[in-house]
Amino acid sequence: MTNLATFLVHAARQHGGRVAVRESETVLTYAELDDASARMAALLHADGVRPGDRVALAMPNITSFPVAYYGVLRAGAVVVPMNPLLKAREIAFVLRDSGARTVVTSPMSAGEATRAAAETGAECLVTGSAAFDAALRAVSPEPGVGDRAPSDTAVILYTSGTTGTPKGAELTHGNLISNTVTTVETLLTLGPDDVLFGGLPLFHAFGQTCALNAAISAGAALTLLPRFDPRRALEIMHRDRVTVFLGVPTMYTALLRTETSDAFDASGLSRLRLAVSGGSALPVEILHAFEQNFDVIVLEGYGLSETSPVTSFNHPDRPRKAGSIGLPVRGVEMTLVSAEGAPVRPGEVGEIAIRGENVMKGYWNRPEATAGALHDGWFRSGDLARVDEDGFYFIVDRRKDLIIRGGYNVYPREVEEVLYEHPAVAEAAVVGVPHDLHGEEVAAVVVRREGSGATADQIRDFVRERVAAYKYPRIVTFTDELPKGATGKILKREITVEDLEGSAGDSG
Secondary structure: OOOOOHHHHHHHHHHOOOEEEEEOOEEEEHHHHHHHHHHHHHHHHHOOOOOOOEEEEEOOOOOHHHHHHHHHHHOOOEEEEEOOOOOHHHHHHHHHHHOOOEEEEOHHHHHHHHHHHHHHOOEEEEOOOHHHHHHHHHOOOOOOOOOOOOOOEEEEEEOOOOOOOOOEEEEEHHHHHHHHHHHHHHHHOOOOOOEEEEOOOOOOHHHHHHHHHHHHHHOOEEEEOOOOOHHHHHHHHHHOOOOEEEEOHHHHHHHHHHHHHHOOOHHHHOOOOEEEEOOOOOOHHHHHHHHHHHOOOEEEEEEOHHHOOEEEEOOOOOOOOOOOOEEEOOOEEEEEEOOOOOEOOOOOOEEEEEEEOOOOOEEOOOHHHHHHHEEOOEEEEEEEEEEOOOOOEEEEEEHHHOEEEOOEEEOHHHHHHHHHHOOOEEEEEEEEEEEOOOEEEEEEEEEEOOOOOOOHHHHHHHHHOOOOOOOOOOEEEEOOOOOEOOOOOEOHHHOOHHHHHOOOEOOO
């Protein structure tokens, strides 16, 4: 197998009549998804798309996404997924940077995508429109898949751009096929009877590999939720008898709050056998509460867009360690290095470096950025971690999130874990703010549980009793909602420092 789309072709031959993807009342069997994606490939070829050309996708988790995704791959082209909430200016940047000649979108994003396409000279196809549906019906399906080498680029994933303009990580067919097979065989142990919860955005690496490609390669069903809502998610899990839940930490927190407040009967989720968390660190308190309330094992893992994404995991057939991102997965090596790239001593904190079948080819048209991230085949992640005597890795924090207060290193993750132990805290983010004396001060932004009247002093004192004096947050402020990205990951870069400087605090 050299083309990622071959997963679908094989599954359609074996499971043609079974459900492949579902979104609300719209259901596609494997035979229907195979046919629709083959027609999509034919339509793209008729429009002049050739192997290696880039085709952008801007749509939420609807059944049109896998149709377009596998259609582009079958045509031998490269998928460039985008957040459907992007504005025309942002879409235009990706179209120009990737050189995409076509953008496929849904009615939700049609206005912004059409403007961006007109500005860049790309063609815009709107799924669900009368013109698109007629064109799809008019072409004959192309039953095969384009011949691609394992080293050929399959997907270009644009990073969030936290350190500048977004960069496109080139993931090859070999990267994604290997990572998908490893996920299916060693982590999720999927089969045709499984139903995966599809609430992770499919334009993101986590959703693509662990939900879409994993489900399709195993002949399983994927039930989609276009925009995550905890109550709707629980309804879908009940209705479709979901067996595997995939989510990010904020989803777990939201489900716990909904399950408690609405008294959902967790016994209705009798087929739920596994839950997986990634994207960012899952607070240990949340992990334990979810396992207890939903009677399911939660496996936490780690990965990045640049690594396809799965890099390490708490494996289902081995002992787990709460708070750990587990062990490297099959075909992947991990190590810890200093800022200069030298190995760190046992027990010390270092930056995670990754080498293996999952590591990207490089950043699209960014040779300097590629050279800065890849050193002798090792990808420098920017994440700080420690490893224990059993080889389990524990994330300490992002290197760029590290707070240096008075010369002492403060890792926000450690402080956040303590905050989540407070009964009044629903969500929390710890950030550094400028300080004349200490260089940086530790600040906590907290979302209180409904009905809680906990004060800033009470929460600050709670943390002060549990961590070293230089670590506890002198500044504590409250908000109704923390800023989050498309995957539900808390975006610390969008927390406004000015809003924190005047909040309740002390300077001791």
